[in-house]
Amino acid sequence: MQFATRLNNVETSAIRELFKLLGKPGIISFAGGFPDSAMFDVEGIKAAVNAALTEEPGAALQYGATEGYNPLREQLAAFMQSKGADVTPEGLIVTTGSQQGLDLLGKTLISPGDKVIVEGPTFLATIQCFRLYGAEIITAPIDGEGVQTDKLEELIALHKPKFAYLIPTFGNPSGGLLSLERRKKVLEMAVKYNTVIVEDDPYGDLYFNAAPPPSLLALSKDVPGSGDLLVHCGSLSKVLSPGLRVGWMVAPPALLANATMCKQFSDAHTSTFAQATAAQYLKAGRMPSTLDKVRAVYGQRALTMGNALRKELGSAIEFVQPQGGLFVWARLTGAGGKVSDGATLAKRAIDKGVAFVPGAPFYASNPDLSTLRLSFATADEGKILEGVGRLGEAV
């Protein structure tokens, strides 16, 4: 059987191999990229689905519009408006997780050979998704304030990419936070170079102390013309439930229309059963207390992990203490002759009974081999202390 040529551009994730080792008994895992199942508001979701099946069973179980279930689009627009973004229900489509938003962008925008700029490091599935559509991926470096906008501007001017894909707020894997000043620069750059910017924002609601700067979407109203070049992908996966597979995409009308057409032939529409459930959940007003809870729990775990890493690994590791999201992104310094390679440490750590993901696979090119990603989301504080202790031994 001869497969499509586009498959030559990708390979199954290197991380998958690592995940096979996680079944080993007694392993403490910092490797996951998912929220803690114990945080799910099961009772709230149960009430929501029962309301949907009682009040609107026909709609919840029937085919629906490709654009999304209107009561959910209304709730999501209101949710975005509460965070300062001017979004109408017609200005967004519901996607099967924000992953599908990325897939639809690839299908709608990328012709084989087109260039796309991403951050280095960035979300692994994004790189592969865009490569399947034939994109050549260009990497823009990040630092403690997110993507380096002077470098990003040079790359945009040089490569004239189809779009630049950024996770400005607590991104996977960097956990980084793009500063307000740089956010404005990105929007000005979009207009100056007539370049589409994609803001992927699954983690923006997961802040621990002060709220992060407004999203690029919210800021776009202050930068004339930038709104016509901005795509924003959101998701309920990290704060409510990944299993619902409910995400959304805000985009200029012509792009949204083409993405909708592509979605029609991709999966017809996102599960109306899940959409009606999410709509009822948001309507019931439970989201604010759910957000309060996850922010408090993940914030405490982030603090515990940061303190433990500083105590157990000392000068062997450096990282910016995360202000939100699910991850500590760290670099092995090699100080005192200690291990400086993330993949080497990952193997040793498994032997000591703790797992994490080395950072190299998150780079589309020129990986920093000394990096690692540690999730603090799914282990409780006791496990975090024990796991970091084991990591100290492995180092």
Place this chain on the structure above:
Amino acid sequence: MQFATRLNNVETSAIRELFKLLGKPGIISFAGGFPDSAMFDVEGIKAAVNAALTEEPGAALQYGATEGYNPLREQLAAFMQSKGADVTPEGLIVTTGSQQGLDLLGKTLISPGDKVIVEGPTFLATIQCFRLYGAEIITAPIDGEGVQTDKLEELIALHKPKFAYLIPTFGNPSGGLLSLERRKKVLEMAVKYNTVIVEDDPYGDLYFNAAPPPSLLALSKDVPGSGDLLVHCGSLSKVLSPGLRVGWMVAPPALLANATMCKQFSDAHTSTFAQATAAQYLKAGRMPSTLDKVRAVYGQRALTMGNALRKELGSAIEFVQPQGGLFVWARLTGAGGKVSDGATLAKRAIDKGVAFVPGAPFYASNPDLSTLRLSFATADEGKILEGVGRLGEAV
């Protein structure tokens, strides 16, 4: 904004324009391609989702494997086995409706310029889906026994297609049934020409009297080598609920592995919330009585529509009385100087207060302009009689 070149290959469905007219008050619609919402087993689905959220809330709301939720894969394999197909849970993946199965086949198999054979007429969204991946679509004609296998063989020999896509059982729009003899010929042809055959089977369980011949999948065990070239797409949409968006795909291992990789970057996985609900529903053993009910209701409606068409339109129309599915596929004969163009009749019919879909858009090429598709699924018998009466006036 410059869109991907692949968008030049498709356009939004011509049918969409017609659907905008359906909001007109008093219209009786035979235009839909969906099951009757009144048939949904709402109480059974409610029980299933509550069981899922009580027994396995973590799994139902968390990320899951791209291949699908294992308890559902087990139930689906058992369901297929009960219909004579040798399928293991590992031999299928869950898809976001069977539409996603088609999309994954396109992504996995079609390089731009590849040829794909479909039936004329066939499911509209399939044509568009494959064209988005750059396929050149070749049409194989059908008659009262399904696809004409002698013509299909000529086309396969001539065009060496990437695959041939068939809906052998009560397909949309033709409602046709491929005979047992032809089914065997198709499988032999697959082996003889080393050509992949895709069997799309969302309607196979919706038979009204005798069960149809076994699926190509079930028959493939009798034709050595054919199983290595056969893809089978199934769906719960027509018998249980389209809103769940739960379909599945059975395929040879290498194809299934590549389709899984493509799915990982398309939507990560199908809603575990919907999958766990479907698994609980199947486990509860409610499917047989649900199938009994929908078969009886749709069978009666099909009979009512067929008799009314013969009575009201007489020699102006010809069709094969459907033995299953949701559709009457008919041809206007033009007898007695009556209208012979489906699109012309569709416009007149709207004025008389009844809607259906003309058949021409269902052809990838060389449309038969005299055809029409009438759904008997969503109108009750009184409405069917009244609607066909109006159609008689329009003719």
